[in-house]
Each structure stands twice: as structure tokens, then as C-alpha cells.
Amino acid sequence: MGTILKVENINYGYVDGGYRREILKDLSYDFEEGKFYTILGPSGSGKTTLLSILAGLDKQESGTVYYAGESLEKLGLYKYRRNKIGVVFQAYNLVQYLTGIENIELAMTETDNEVPKNRKEIGYALLEKFGIVKSKADRLVTHLSGGEQQRIAIARALASNVDLIFADEPTGNLDTATEQEIIQIFRMLTEKFNKTVIVVTHSNEVSKLSDHRVFLQDGKLQDID
Amino acid sequence: MNFLNRAWRYVTRKMSKSILLGITFFMIGNLVLIGLGISDAANNAKTLTRRSMRAVVNYEVDNQKFWEYTDSLESDEERTEAYKNYPKIEKEIALKMAKDERVKAMNYSASSPMYSQGFDNVPLGNEEKKAENGGGGAVVMQDGTQMEYVEPNIMIQTNIVPETIEFVEGTNTIVDGRMYNQNDIDNASPVAVITKELADVNGLSVGDTITLSSTDKNQMEYLLTMGITEEMTKMDLEIIGIYNTKADVDPNDQRFDWMSAYESPKNFVLIPGSTYAQFNYASSKASYDYYVSQGNSDMYGEEPTVETSYYANKVVYLLNEPLKVDSFVDDYKSELKDYTFLNANNEQFKKLAKPLDTLSLFANVIVWIVTLNAVVIISLVTALTLKTREFEIGVLLSLGVSKVKVVLQMFVELLIVAFLGFTLAVGTGSLIAGQVGKMVLDFQQSNTEEEITTDDNYYSWVGDQNYFTEISQDQLLENYNVSISVWIILQIYAMGVAVVFISIVVPSAMIMRLNPKQILLA
Numbered sequence: 112m113g114t115i116l117k118v119e120n121i122n123y124g125y126v127d128g129g130y131r132r133e134i135l136k137d138l139s140y141d142f143e144e145g146k147f148y149t150i151l152g153p154s155g156s157g158k159t160t161l162l163s164i165l166a167g168l169d170k171q172e173s174g175t176v177y178y179a180g181e182s183l184e185k186l187g188l189y190k191y192r193r194n195k196i197g198v199v200f201q202a203y204n205l206v207q208y209l210t211g212i213e214n215i216e217l218a219m220t221e222t223d224n225e226v227p228k229n230r231k232e233i234g235y236a237l238l239e240k241f242g243i244v245k246s247k248a249d250r251l252v253t254h255l256s257g258g259e260q261q262r263i264a265i266a267r268a269l270a271s272n273v274d275l276i277f278a279d280e281p282t283g284n285l286d287t288a289t290e291q292e293i294i295q296i297f298r299m300l301t302e303k304f305n306k307t308v309i310v311v312t313h314s315n316e317v318s319k320l321s322d323h324r325v326f327l328q329d330g331k332l333q334d335i336d
Numbered sequence: 337m338n339f340l341n342r343a344w345r346y347v348t349r350k351m352s353k354s355i356l357l358g359i360t361f362f363m364i365g366n367l368v369l370i371g372l373g374i375s376d377a378a379n380n381a382k383t384l385t386r387r388s389m390r391a392v393v394n395y396e397v398d399n400q401k402f403w404e405y406t407d408s409l410e411s412d413e414e415r416t417e418a419y420k421n422y423p424k425i426e427k428e429i430a431l432k433m434a435k436d437e438r439v440k441a442m443n444y445s446a447s448s449p450m451y452s453q454g455f456d457n458v459p460l461g462n463e464e465k466k467a468e469n470g471g472g473g474a475v476v477m478q479d480g481t482q483m484e485y486v487e488p489n490i491m492i493q494t495n496i497v498p499e500t501i502e503f504v505e506g507t508n509t510i511v512d513g514r515m516y517n518q519n520d521i522d523n524a525s526p527v528a529v530i531t532k533e534l535a536d537v538n539g540l541s542v543g544d545t546i547t548l549s550s551t552d553k554n555q556m557e558y559l560l561t562m563g564i565t566e567e568m569t570k571m572d573l574e575i576i577g578i579y580n581t582k583a584d585v586d587p588n589d590q591r592f593d594w595m596s597a598y599e600s601p602k603n604f605v606l607i608p609g610s611t612y613a614q615f616n617y618a619s620s621k622a623s624y625d626y627y628v629s630q631g632n633s634d635m636y637g638e639e640p641t642v643e644t645s646y647y648a649n650k651v652v653y654l655l656n657e658p659l660k661v662d663s664f665v666d667d668y669k670s671e672l673k674d675y676t677f678l679n680a681n682n683e684q685f686k687k688l689a690k691p692l693d694t695l696s697l698f699a700n701v702i703v704w705i706v707t708l709n710a711v712v713i714i715s716l717v718t719a720l721t722l723k724t725r726e727f728e729i730g731v732l733l734s735l736g737v738s739k740v741k742v743v744l745q746m747f748v749e750l751l752i753v754a755f756l757g758f759t760l761a762v763g764t765g766s767l768i769a770g771q772v773g774k775m776v777l778d779f780q781q782s783n784t785e786e787e788i789t790t791d792d793n794y795y796s797w798v799g800d801q802n803y804f805t806e807i808s809q810d811q812l813l814e815n816y817n818v819s820i821s822v823w824i825i826l827q828i829y830a831m832g833v834a835v836v837f838i839s840i841v842v843p844s845a846m847i848m849r850l851n852p853k854q855i856l857l858a
Contacts, residue, residue: 169853193736
């Protein structure tokens with residue numbers, strides 16, 4: 112098991128009401144390949160900020176994030192987002208004028224990773240694994256339930272054949288039963304497909320089932336277990 | 337699912353927005369089509385009319401301007417001095433212009449009414465009426481004596497080159513013998529080419545000789561006192577050619593009843609310019625010598641030469657293409673001496689075309705206003721809808737879609753809608769443009785009460801011919817026909833692309849500022 116994502120001395124802060132607020136302070140951490148991580152922490156501790164930096168959606172003020180030994184700056188944030196990671200958001204973040212299958216195809220088209228030519232068939236098969244049948248996959252995502260949309264969002268994160276999945280409160284809008292289903296999916300991704308999953312959550316139910324529970328406080332990450 | 341696919345799906349699935357935007361493009365398209373159609377029709381009408389006109393440019397003395405200049409002089413002495421240097425056309429410049437590849441023929445032509453000696457002119461058919469109206473009359477000479485005036489009956493037409501406009505255009509065609517050639521011109525040969533009618537009336541044929549006189553015998557006695565002999569007033573000319581001419585006098589002309597025989601093209605005798613120059617020189621020199629002997633050389637000016645004895649009031653150029661007239665004038669106007677100009681009869685044409693020009697201007701202004709408004713409206717709509725699409729943009733950016741592709745998607749979305757809107761507008765615009773165009777022209781005409789007159793600078797000299805095609809405003813407006821051509825359709829699509837392109841600039845700047853984290857994790 113090697114390190115897939117390495118965070119080294121990153122700092123991040125912002126000015127609020129004339130005062131500078133440090134969110135992340137010399138934060139360092141190594142995320143191992145094929146593991147399910149949950150990041151916990153009080154509101155405002157910087158969990159989402161950290162996730163956005165790890166996902167290449169934002170830039171740290173100092174320090175370096177390495178993906179498979181290569182810094183994100185060197186790799187290029189667009190390229191990193193396109194080819195190396197998938198992101199699942201609390202609000203699903205699907206393109207609303209597209210159907211479920213089209214959202215999957217979108218990720219497959221954009222990536223530079225090798226994706227088979229029969230994308231549609233692969234997409235339907237992928238969605239079926241997450242419990243989305245073809246008739247539902249062909250509907251506009253706005254016509255699907257929250258759980259179904261989140262499953263599609265996870266499937267989309269995987270569709271581009273990436274190794275690293277980030278999720279920000281992925282079960283925040285879902286009922287308990289669906290939350291359990293989503294957690295099982297994440298577990299399956301790590302166990303069966305050797306994907307690394309990093310989830311930001313408030314939920315103890317989610318964190319209990321992860322391999323590593325990490326706590327963010329005072330700008331630093333600490334393993335709980 | 338590339339950006340083209342996404343654009344197509346957005347347009348087809350966000351139907352209400354697409355329809356609203358499509359209607360905007362449709363209305364813009366109609367207005368622009370009307371504008372372009374009217375402008376195009378106005379320009380076409382001018383071009384078609386221009387094409388139907390003779391491609392003629394005159395090199396003339398600007399008499400009006402020169403007279404205004406002399407009027408501005410303070411003393412009679414100054415005026416007398418100015419008149420001694422009366423502006424004239426320069427042979428060197430005239431010949432330079434004649435060599436231009438756009439010139440088909442040149443008439444550097446002097447003409448003079450003459451008296452036939454021993455042969456008759458071709459009757460005009462107005463002789464009886466003219467006699468009733470009291471033709472002829474008395475002439476008071478310089479010394480106060482009176483003598484009966486007898487009208488000349490033949491017109492000699494000369495040119496310094498053999499290729500005259502009338503022969504090049506086909507108005508005149510040789511039916512027997514030949515036209516005088518460069519050799520005849522170089523040697524000032526006493527040769528003539530006469531009309532078939534003149535030959536028929538007098539039983540003349542090629543090889544015969546005719547005599548023309550510049551003076552009626554009644555005036556001879558007076559001229560003898562000035563040193564001009566009868567010999568000097570006569571020209572014996574060998575007929576080398578007989579030609580047929582399509583030109584004729586118009587019996588419906590208001591002046592017909594008073595017309596002189598020499599005004600009829602059937603009574604024109606063509607001779608080389610050099611022959612006429614020699615002939616003129618003899619009497620001019622005698623006259624000059626007489627004035628010198630009388631101590632009045634100032635009255636005559638400089639001693640005449642053969643060169644100065646040939647004077648053309650204007651040089652007429654026939655060009656090979658009516659639409660090249662303006663460029664020809666532009667190319668040479670800077671080379672002309674003061675008080676001479678190139679007259680393409682533009683002033684008259686401009687006056688006639690004024691309603692069309694106003695219409696064209698109006699239409700172009702409409703096109704510009706609509707286009708600018710279109711840019712503003714589409715920019716605003718796109719920028720405003722961008723706010724509602726921030727989330728989608730954030731998603732695309734989080735998936736690694738580049739901002740350029742996001743902008744391109746929106747550009748294509750607008751293009752699709754614009755294409756549909758403009759395509760519908762092409763159908764309706766062609767129907768509306770015709771009606772609106774006619775309505776606006778009628779309105780424009782009813783508000784234009786300007787009198788249309790012919791070119792003010794045209795001062796007619798004896799023997800001068802007007803080579804310009806006379807057109808009426810009705811003829812010009814008959815060519816005004818609003819229709820939507822392929823060119824206009826291409827223009828409107830090009831304009832559509834331009835409008836969409838410019839309209840996307842502001843929203844693009846907004847997209848470029850977007851940060852996926854701010855959008856998605858706010």
C-alpha cells in the first residue's frame with residue numbers, strides 16, 4: 112500500500128472583519144491507496160476548505176499537495192481534476208439539463224484516461240451497479256430522487272476511471288437508509304476496486320465504517336483511532 | 337458529451353429560454369434584413385442605372401468657375417489679362433488619359449458649320465416651317481454695314497484620332513470606302529467621309545471631290561478687307577468614305593422647326609483634325625497679320641500657329657465600363673490645370689439618386705442601431721442567465737472542463753438559437769423588406785421636393801454633342817427592387833456570428849473569474 116495523496120505543510124487563511132483567520136496551519140498528512148477516510152471536525156474547522164484544496168478546486172497559500180509523488184501545481188489542476196479524481200458533493204452537483212447517463216458520459220468524455228468506446232453501455236452498467244436501472248438513467252436528473260442523484264454522482268466520479276474519490280457531506284441530504292447504501296458503496300469502492308475514498312462528514316455513522324477517521328482541529332489533521 | 341453536444345442539449349431542453357432568445361434573434365434578423373435589403377436595393381438601383389448609362393467622361397473647361405473668378409477681379413485690366421489666358425484643355429493631358437486601358441475611344445473633336453459649294457445638304461423636313469418662321473435675317477458687321485445672313489448647312493466634325501466614339505459604339509458604320517486613318521491625320525490630307533444620305537442626295541461617291549466654305553459669299557467682301565481671300569475660306573475635300581449613321585434629329589424636339597440643316601447628323605462631314613487645323617490656320621494668320629498691320633495686335637493675342645488653330649471645347653472619353661467612371665475621374669483629376677475638370681455628369685446622377693442615397697443611409701443607420709442593440713441585449717441576457725448557470729459551470733469546472741470550453745459551449749448555444757432565429761427571419765424578412773422598402777421610398781419621395789436639373793456646367797457650343805445618357809428619376813427608381821439575395825443572407829449570418837461573438841465577451845470575462853470552490857462549496 113503506497114501513499115496516493117501527500118499533504119505537506121499547507122497553510123490557508125482568509126481575512127474576515129479585518130482579522131486574518133488561519134484555517135489550515137502547516138497541515139501535513141499522507142492518504143494511502145485503497146483506503147476509506149472520513150474527515151471529521153467542528154463546523155468552521157476548515158473541512159470543506161481542505162477537501163477543496165485536496166480536490167484541486169482551490170489553492171493553498173503555501174505548502175504542497177502531491178498526487179502519486181507529483182505536485183498538483185506541476186500536474187495542473189484542470190488535468191488533475193479531469194484525470195485523477197472524482198468529486199461527490201452534498202448537493203450532488205449533476206448537470207441538470209442532462210440525463211443520468213449523459214452525466215456519466217460527460218465525465219467519460221472529458222477525461223484523458225483510457226475509456227472504452229462503448230461509453231453508453233459502460234455507463235448503464237456502472238449505474239446499474241449503483242442501483243440505477245436504464246429507464247431511470249435515461250431520465251433528466253431533476254426527475255430523480257436525492258438518493259438516485261447521489262448514486263449517479265458517485266458513478267460519475269468513477270466513470271472517468273480515477274483512483275481517488277472525494278466526497279463532501281455526501282449523505283447530508285439523504286435519509287438514513289439511503290445513507291447506509293451510499294456508505295456501502297464507498298466501502299465497496301475501496302475493498303473491491305482499490306479506490307481511495309476521502310469523505311468530509313459530520314456523521315458518526317459514516318465515519319464508523321471508514322478505515323481511517325481523521326479529525327481536523329486548529330488547522331491540523333489528527334488520526335482519531 | 338463534448339461541448340457541442342452539451343450546447344445542443346441545453347438549447348433543446350431549456351426550451352422556453354431558447355424560444356425567448358430565438359424570438360429576439362428573429363426580430364433582430366427581420367430588422368437587419370429590412371435594413372440590408374433596402375440598402376442593397378438602393379445601391380443596386382444606382383449600379384444598374386449606372387450600367388445602363390453611357391460610360392462617358394468629358395474633359396472640359398470649367399467656365400462657370402472661371403467666370404466666377406473673373407467676376408471677383410477688381411479691375412477691367414485684370415479681367416482682360418485673365419481672359420487672354422482663358423483656360424483650355426491640354427492636349428498632352430488629354431492624350432495621356434486616352435492611353436488609359438479603361439478608355440475605348442476619344443473624341444478630341446472640333447467642329448464648325450460650313451457652306452456647301454455646288455452640292456446640297458440633306459433636307460431636315462422643317463424647311464417650310466422654317467421659312468414661315470422667317471429664317472435668315474441680317475447681320476451687322478464690325479464696320480456697321482449690314483448684309484443678308486445665310487445659314488451654313490453642313491457641319492464638319494473633326495478628331496485628332498481616327499477611332500471616334502460614334503464608330504466604336506456602332507452609331508456610325510462605313511458602307512463604302514474607309515474612314516480617315518492616322519496617315520491622313522499626320523499629313524493633314526484633304527479627305528472627307530460623308531453620310532450615305534448626303535451622298536445619295538447629291539449622287540456623290542468615293543473618289544469625288546466636294547468643296548466646303550467657311551463663309552457665305554455675302555460676307556466675302558467684308559473678309560477681303562481683313563486680308564482673308566476666298567481661297568482661304570474654301571476646302572476641297574476628296575471623299576474617301578461613305579458612312580451610315582443611326583443618329584438623326586428628333587422631329588418632336590421643341591427646336592425642330594428652327595433647326596438648321598447643319599444640326600442634322602446626316603449633314604455631318606468627317607475630316608481629320610489636322611486638315612481642319614491647317615485650314616483654320618490660313619485664315620487666322622491672315623486675320624492676325626491684318627490686325628498687326630493695323631497696329632491692333634493686342635486684339636488678337638498671340639500669333640496663331642497650326643497647333644493653336646485647332647481648338648476643341650471638350651474631350652470626350654468613352655470608357656469600357658460605366659462603373660469605372662468614378663475611379664477614372666479620381667485617378668486623373670489631380671493632373672488637370674486650373675479651371676478644367678472631368679465631368680462624368682455625376683452631379684445630375686447624384687441629384688437623381690438622392691432619395692435612394694437617403695434611403696440607403698437610413699437603412700444602414702437602422703442596421704447599425706439594431707446590431708448594437710442586439711449586442712447589448714444578447715450580452716445582458718447571457719450575463720443574466722449566467723448567474724443561474726453558475727452552479728452548472730462549477731460542476732463542469734470541477735470535472736476538469738476548461739473555462740474556454742465552457743465559453744465555447746455558451747457561444748455554440750447562442751449560435752444555434754441565432755441560426756434558427758435568423759433562418760426564420762430570412763423567410764419573413766424577404767416578405768416584409770419589400771413592403772417596408774417601398775413604403776419608405778414613397779415617403780422619402782413625397783418629402784423630397786428638389787427640382788432635378790441637368791448638369792449646370794453644360795454650356796452648349798455650336799456643334800457640341802452631349803454624349804451623356806439622359807436619365808430620369810423614374811428610370812432610376814424603376815430599378816429599385818428590394819429582394820433578399822444570397823449575399824444578404826450570408827451577411828446576416830455573418831452578422832449573427834459577430835453579434836454572438838461580441839455578446840459572449842462580457843459573460844466570458846465573468847466565467848473566467850469564476851472559481852469552482854466558491855460556486856460549489858459556498
